[in-house]
Amino acid sequence: MKKPPNSLSMRLKTFARGGVHPPELKLSSGQPIEELAPPETVVIPLSQHLGVPSEVLVARGDEVKVGQPIASAAGFVSTNIHSSVSGKVLKVDNFMDSTGYRRMAVQIQVEGDTWIDTVDRSDDLVPKTVLSGGDIRKKILEAGIVGLGGATFPSHVKLTVPSGKKAEYLIINGVECEPFLTADHALMLERSDELFSGIQIMMKGLGVEKAIVGIENNKPDAIEAMKRVTAGSPVKVQGLKVKYPQGGEKQLVQALLKREVPSGGLPIDVGVVVFNVGTVSAVYDAVMKNRPLIERVVTVTGKSLVNPSNFRVRIGTPVSHLIEAAGGLPEQTAKVINGGPMMGKALASLDVPVVKGTSGILLLDETEARRKEVLPCIRCAKCIGVCPMGLEPYLLMTLSEKAMYERMEEEKVLDCIECGSCSYTCPSSRPLLDYIRLGKGEVNKLIRARKS
Amino acid sequence: MNQTILYTIITLVSIGAAASVILYLVAQRFKVYEDPRIDEAEEALPAANCGGCGFAGCRNFAEALVKRDSWDGLFCPVGGNETMAKVASLLGKEAIEQAPRVAVVRCYGTPEFRPRYNVYDGAHTCTIAHSLYTGEGGCPHGCLGEGDCVVVCDFDAIHMDPVTGLPEVDDEKCTACGACVTACPRDIIELRKKNKKDRKIYVSCINEEKGAVAKKNCSVACIGCSKCFKVCPYEAITMNNNLAFIDSDLCKLR
Numbered sequence: 001m002k003k004p005p006n007s008l009s010m011r012l013k014t015f016a017r018g019g020v021h022p023p024e025l026k027l028s029s030g031q032p033i034e035e036l037a038p039p040e041t042v043v044i045p046l047s048q049h050l051g052v053p054s055e056v057l058v059a060r061g062d063e064v065k066v067g068q069p070i071a072s073a074a075g076f077v078s079t080n081i082h083s084s085v086s087g088k089v090l091k092v093d094n095f096m097d098s099t100g101y102r103r104m105a106v107q108i109q110v111e112g113d114t115w116i117d118t119v120d121r122s123d124d125l126v127p128k129t130v131l132s133g134g135d136i137r138k139k140i141l142e143a144g145i146v147g148l149g150g151a152t153f154p155s156h157v158k159l160t161v162p163s164g165k166k167a168e169y170l171i172i173n174g175v176e177c178e179p180f181l182t183a184d185h186a187l188m189l190e191r192s193d194e195l196f197s198g199i200q201i202m203m204k205g206l207g208v209e210k211a212i213v214g215i216e217n218n219k220p221d222a223i224e225a226m227k228r229v230t231a232g233s234p235v236k237v238q239g240l241k242v243k244y245p246q247g248g249e250k251q252l253v254q255a256l257l258k259r260e261v262p263s264g265g266l267p268i269d270v271g272v273v274v275f276n277v278g279t280v281s282a283v284y285d286a287v288m289k290n291r292p293l294i295e296r297v298v299t300v301t302g303k304s305l306v307n308p309s310n311f312r313v314r315i316g317t318p319v320s321h322l323i324e325a326a327g328g329l330p331e332q333t334a335k336v337i338n339g340g341p342m343m344g345k346a347l348a349s350l351d352v353p354v355v356k357g358t359s360g361i362l363l364l365d366e367t368e369a370r371r372k373e374v375l376p377c378i379r380c381a382k383c384i385g386v387c388p389m390g391l392e393p394y395l396l397m398t399l400s401e402k403a404m405y406e407r408m409e410e411e412k413v414l415d416c417i418e419c420g421s422c423s424y425t426c427p428s429s430r431p432l433l434d435y436i437r438l439g440k441g442e443v444n445k446l447i448r449a450r451k452s
Numbered sequence: 453m454n455q456t457i458l459y460t461i462i463t464l465v466s467i468g469a470a471a472s473v474i475l476y477l478v479a480q481r482f483k484v485y486e487d488p489r490i491d492e493a494e495e496a497l498p499a500a501n502c503g504g505c506g507f508a509g510c511r512n513f514a515e516a517l518v519k520r521d522s523w524d525g526l527f528c529p530v531g532g533n534e535t536m537a538k539v540a541s542l543l544g545k546e547a548i549e550q551a552p553r554v555a556v557v558r559c560y561g562t563p564e565f566r567p568r569y570n571v572y573d574g575a576h577t578c579t580i581a582h583s584l585y586t587g588e589g590g591c592p593h594g595c596l597g598e599g600d601c602v603v604v605c606d607f608d609a610i611h612m613d614p615v616t617g618l619p620e621v622d623d624e625k626c627t628a629c630g631a632c633v634t635a636c637p638r639d640i641i642e643l644r645k646k647n648k649k650d651r652k653i654y655v656s657c658i659n660e661e662k663g664a665v666a667k668k669n670c671s672v673a674c675i676g677c678s679k680c681f682k683v684c685p686y687e688a689i690t691m692n693n694n695l696a697f698i699d700s701d702l703c704k705l706r
Contacts, residue, residue, distance in 0.1 A: 099585070100584055100586055101592050102586075102592065102661075102665075345584070348570055370573060431574065431575035435575060437580075437583070438577075438579055438583065441583065
């Protein structure tokens with residue numbers, strides 16, 4: 001049978017199961033990355049990554065420079081933290097962070113902008129490294145690099161392939177499937193050469209020969225830019241059909257390689273390691289320029305915002321500073337979200353600092369911010385249809401409400417990637433993910449209790 | 453026609469007779485002996501099946517009462533000393549008396565004292581709100597007001613006060629089963645000795661932050677100034693993590 005002419009999009013790769021397509025609303029798309037000057041004071045939390053909080057190295061009154069370590073890794077799954085500004089340590093105390101609670105952080109009064117001597121601050125491109133895989137991993141730990149896609153898992157851990165397993169592919173995640181966010185898009189446009197160099201560093205660190213960059217088809221300019229720099233190399237650039245949550249690493253592995261990560265497993269179980277483009281950019285800076293992770297690109301966006309922008313921001317800058325720079329807080333703002341609209345979390349205060357995992361700041365108006373009234377489940381099974389992990393969200397929610405956590409474990413609740421497609425699609429506006437997340441926590445507690 | 457009915461009756465009766473013999477034999481062979489005293493004890497218990505005693509239900513508790521020699525740690529909070537004495541006399545054992553207790557809510561952060569500066573719009577249970585943030589007010593220890601304690605109460609003894617936004621315990625109805633204590637994700641509710649004349653002597657705050665921070669979030673927060681600790685002549689008050697605690701066993705004001 002002859003295919004209809006518009007079938008091009010049908011042939012694009014994507015993941016097999018579930019998924020939704022929320023309005024893309026990439027308002028800040030095409031905005032260049034704008035360097036934001038440091039604020040008057042920064043607050044740098046000691047727990048910005050998954051794993052053990054770092055141990056603080058400075059005390060009140062200490063003078064610090066940009067790039068100086070202020071906290072060190074407190075275990076293997078932990079990482080270093082560096083000062084993002086130069087100045088004087090005001091306090092080491094509890095400050096409100098994006099978890100919604102006050103936790104340990106270092107507050108620094110900014111004075112000037114003095115960097116440590118080892119950092120190469122020039123824009124000259126360094127295309128190749130002579131370092132060995134082990135040295136690359138060491139440098140990444142030293143620079144305090146974590147997954148910048150949002151999960152903030154320490155990158156040196158991910159680059160260390162466990163014994164008995166073999167990495168075959170490096171996958172670079174340039175999908176950015178969250179609506180509104182454009183930080184990764186901007187990076188791919190402006191730093192494509194640096195990214196290509198970073199990809200080669202990571203291939204060396206991982207010991208793999210093949211790499212694929214996955215980018216959704218709504219960013220043709222980014223696909224073009226990456227294809228141009230990677231031409232003639234073993235790095236392949238693959239356009240993907242626009243579907244949420246394609247940026248989930250398990251979904252991306254399936255979309256690109258048709259390999260399914262087993263339940264409870266990681267991509268390395270099928271020979272793949274996935275990194276976000278933001279992480280690759282940070283790795284390039286760390287390995288080639290000796291520049292620790294002290295800043296990141298953050299999208300500041302919202303329908304009522306005057307100038308939706310992509311900012312390069314020092315870690316520890318308060319969110320209010322970013323909103324100010326994007327044209328100020330619109331009067332009708334009802335909710336400020338840390339992250340994208342699907343997986344992000346509402347902030348309880350605008351003094352919360354930007355951390356390594358902050359990919360975007362989204363402002364919602366009153367009508368967008370309110371949840372709809374919760375109605376009874378009508379058994380339409382839409383949530384099952386959209387779940388990319390093949391779970392049954394309606395059942396998991398009920399089990400969680402009834403505190404039947406053993407049964408939840410049997411129903412594979414721990415495979416849930418918390419993408420929120422179920423809650424998004426539910427015609428009765430049921431808080432499915434809220435309850436599933438609660439159940440996940442309880443099941444994890446059960447498992448820990450069983451082990452000890 | 454008549455013959456058909458006759459044969460049917462004969463067949464069914466004989467099947468019935470054979471089955472009854474088999475059932476009788478099987479029942480004799482697999483008979484489980486159960487102490488009849490368990491039934492008696494269960495009869496005397498309140499049948500609330502609330503789990504306040506720490507057992508799966510009243511039957512489970514009755515079994516423990518019959519089987520254990522010492523009743524140390526066995527107590528039915530719903531029935532109280534009266535019920536325990538009754539069961540003890542039935543079984544010829546000795547009940548250990550316990551002072552009656554009542555649940556108290558150790559938070560007084562009403563909107564007047566603890567200003568709310570945001571609106572929680574998520575799933576309406578305290579456990580989920582607690583996992584997300586400090587709550588509508590700034591206190592990370594204070595009551596979230598979503599009423600998990602109200603939902604679990606089997607005795608209709610705890611209700612949300614719409615004005616204060618805090619749960620209120622009905623002392624008459626509260627049996628001190630402890631269901632609300634377990635349900636509260638912030639451990640705000642405590643079971644304390646019932647005082648005479650409904651006197652309530654306890655610190656209505658569990659906030660452990662430093663005084664200045666605590667006061668900023670809630671004007672009635674315990675700031676850990678230790679004034680009460682210094683003045684108490686019976687050493688009933690202890691100071692821990694910027695918080696005073698009154699031991700209801702040592703406090704003399706009853």
